[in-house]
Amino acid sequence: MAGEDGAAAPEAAQPPADPSPGSDGGGYDGKCVFCRIGRREEPGTALLPCESEGLVCFRDIRPGAPHHYLVVPIEHMGNCKTLKKEHIPLVEKMMEAGKNILQQNNFTDLNDIRMGFHWPPFCSISHLHLHVLAPASQLGFLSRMIYRINSYWFITAEQLIERLQTENAAS
Ligand SMILES: [Zn+2]
Numbered sequence: 001m002a003g004e005d006g007a008a009a010p011e012a013a014q015p016p017a018d019p020s021p022g023s024d025g026g027g028y029d030g031k032c033v034f035c036r037i038g039r040r041e042e043p044g045t046a047l048l049p050c051e052s053e054g055l056v057c058f059r060d061i062r063p064g065a066p067h068h069y070l071v072v073p074i075e076h077m078g079n080c081k082t083l084k085k086e087h088i089p090l091v092e093k094m095m096e097a098g099k100n101i102l103q104q105n106n107f108t109d110l111n112d113i114r115m116g117f118h119w120p121p122f123c124s125i126s127h128l129h130l131h132v133l134a135p136a137s138q139l140g141f142l143s144r145m146i147y148r149i150n151s152y153w154f155i156t157a158e159q160l161i162e163r164l165q166t167e168n169a170a171s
């Protein structure tokens with residue numbers, strides 16, 4: 001959908017016809033804007049202090065709420081649909097980092113936040129990223145659509161964990 005997350009630059013159209021081995025299992029993809037941000041190769045994107053090892057935090061360039069951050073693993077990981085049970089600790093860690101970043105920015109009502117992932121194919125960037133929005137009660141009309149709970153294009157972090165817990169076979 002238009003204006004999905006925009007966390008950066010024009011989608012460096014990742015050719016799907018190029019299944020590079022590193023594209024899912026960690027590592028670095030020089031064509032991926034989030035990989036470059038993680039390595040501080042995107043001077044236009046300021047990283048926020050993030051104490052979680054292996055993760056980076058920064059503001060979404062098209063904020064959908066007064067607070068809108070992205071939490072991104074430094075290593076290239078595919079989108080949330082490709083995650084498995086063993087990724088639950090990672091998702092939990094990303095949620096922790098998201099809450100920390102809100103608190104650091106003086107937003108403390110953790111009942112009024114929305115955290116989640118866009119479900120493929122509604123991701124503009126394939127590198128795994130958690131959207132952290134607050135206050136959830138102040139999402140504008142468009143954001144309410146884009147980050148809508150129980151939609152087929154957005155899954156909250158809690159729902160994703162539940163889904164991973166109940167998933168026994170590979171997708
Ligand atoms: Zn997104």
Ligand SMILES: [Zn+2]
Nearest residue numbers: 032035076127
């Ligand atoms: Zn990447």
